[in-house]
Amino acid sequence: MLDSTTIASKMAQLRGLFVLSLSLLLSACGANQVVVQSQFPKPVLDPLPVKVGVFLSEEFKTHTFVDDPAERTERSWVVETGAAQVTLWQSILTHLFEQVVYLDALPENLDEEEDVGSTESSAELPRIDAILIPTIADLQYAIPAQTNSKVYEIWLKYDVTLNNPDMSPISEWSMTAYGKTPEAFMLGAQEAVEAAAVVALRDAGANFAVNFPKVPAVQTWLQKNRIDAEPVSSGGKP
Amino acid sequence: MKLTMNLIRNCITFAGALALQGCVTAKIDEMTYNRPEAGVGASSVVLLGRRHASDYDTEKDFVQCVRQHIQRRDETIAIIQEEAFLDQLYPWFEPRTAPMHPSAIKELLGQPAVANKLQELDTQYMIWIDGNTERVDAAGSMTCGVGPTGAGCFGFGTWSDASNYEAVIWDFSNLAEVGRINTSTSGQSYMPAVVIPIPIIAPVQGTACEGIGEQLLQFLSASY
Numbered sequence: 001m002l003d004s005t006t007i008a009s010k011m012a013q014l015r016g017l018f019v020l021s022l023s024l025l026l027s028a029c030g031a032n033q034v035v036v037q038s039q040f041p042k043p044v045l046d047p048l049p050v051k052v053g054v055f056l057s058e059e060f061k062t063h064t065f066v067d068d069p070a071e072r073t074e075r076s077w078v079v080e081t082g083a084a085q086v087t088l089w090q091s092i093l094t095h096l097f098e099q100v101v102y103l104d105a106l107p108e109n110l111d112e113e114e115d116v117g118s119t120e121s122s123a124e125l126p127r128i129d130a131i132l133i134p135t136i137a138d139l140q141y142a143i144p145a146q147t148n149s150k151v152y153e154i155w156l157k158y159d160v161t162l163n164n165p166d167m168s169p170i171s172e173w174s175m176t177a178y179g180k181t182p183e184a185f186m187l188g189a190q191e192a193v194e195a196a197a198v199v200a201l202r203d204a205g206a207n208f209a210v211n212f213p214k215v216p217a218v219q220t221w222l223q224k225n226r227i228d229a230e231p232v233s234s235g236g237k238p
Numbered sequence: 239m240k241l242t243m244n245l246i247r248n249c250i251t252f253a254g255a256l257a258l259q260g261c262v263t264a265k266i267d268e269m270t271y272n273r274p275e276a277g278v279g280a281s282s283v284v285l286l287g288r289r290h291a292s293d294y295d296t297e298k299d300f301v302q303c304v305r306q307h308i309q310r311r312d313e314t315i316a317i318i319q320e321e322a323f324l325d326q327l328y329p330w331f332e333p334r335t336a337p338m339h340p341s342a343i344k345e346l347l348g349q350p351a352v353a354n355k356l357q358e359l360d361t362q363y364m365i366w367i368d369g370n371t372e373r374v375d376a377a378g379s380m381t382c383g384v385g386p387t388g389a390g391c392f393g394f395g396t397w398s399d400a401s402n403y404e405a406v407i408w409d410f411s412n413l414a415e416v417g418r419i420n421t422s423t424s425g426q427s428y429m430p431a432v433v434i435p436i437p438i439i440a441p442v443q444g445t446a447c448e449g450i451g452e453q454l455l456q457f458l459s460a461s462y
Binding site for chain 2: 040041042043044045046092180182202203205206207209210
């Protein structure tokens, strides 16, 4: 015969077991959530003598990759790279160009915006030599469970547009980046995907910094827009 | 209970005593010239792993092992840590952008920011290590179980690993290659298990690390 104290104790144990089982079950059903956060090294670059406006869209700043599983037994993946993208690109661009102005909206949209906050309005828009718009076109990943390889991999594809201040095109090109982390790294799947994403982002920065001045149309534009040939102060921001 | 604990302790001690090393075959080829007779002095050396191949990466821990081997034997040799060097010269030594030939260093030095940074680091030799260790064969099977009276394994496993590494030495003072060291090692590891698995590991990568490390030490150090 069990007394009430023993019954209460047993009930508490059962409740604990139930909560534990439920949390295990829920954790098994949830998505693999990866938030890529990293500091990137200061690039060693000789700044190009131009003043560039840079537009990073909200989609870019909050970029999140979501991959739903093909089968019910698999877990979905959510990889948030937006914050790391902004950190990387700002670091690269600040050192690649002599002057950088971050635009909250593109010139064609500025007049339509009533309240643009910190946006450089058309009246306040400083004189710039070009507007650079990087966009993330694609992100793909591979994990050992999918490929039978021994590495975690991330591919990134960017579309980069360089326009004149009046938004007429100078050049447009695509750029890829790749990062991998060996399985032997002894990380969990989420940490390994994050590490691979950081490697891919470093690669993206390296690819852009090294190859930007080599794009033929950019070379021509750079020759025409040297700051020393046409000082910014001549028609710059009041 | 005490008897069981003693038994387990004795078994672990026995297994530890039996943790033998497997045999490794190693081959080292060396070709170096313009060796610094007085050593590298106050200048620094950097050891970097090649990671541009699609199917393998030179392991970071191998590069670290070689660096530690050299510095353990001659503390006077200043070797910049790989990650610190890559960060300080980002983005010029990433897998995509790293120079593949000494002549490419000339181009890099044409950029004032890079030239200043390299001058600041006072790098005399840049040593690129390219290669990896891979499992070439594995056989056998092992079964482990846990019961109310204890746990144990039974079976036999064996595998063989092979390493292939090449270290290429670039001299910064005359922007030329001054040496190449190749090492190939292979070895068979075994793991018999009767209740307790007894690993008999062939230190394939470790032997390759010591081989390359020793040859680099002889090149860089005035004491060897």
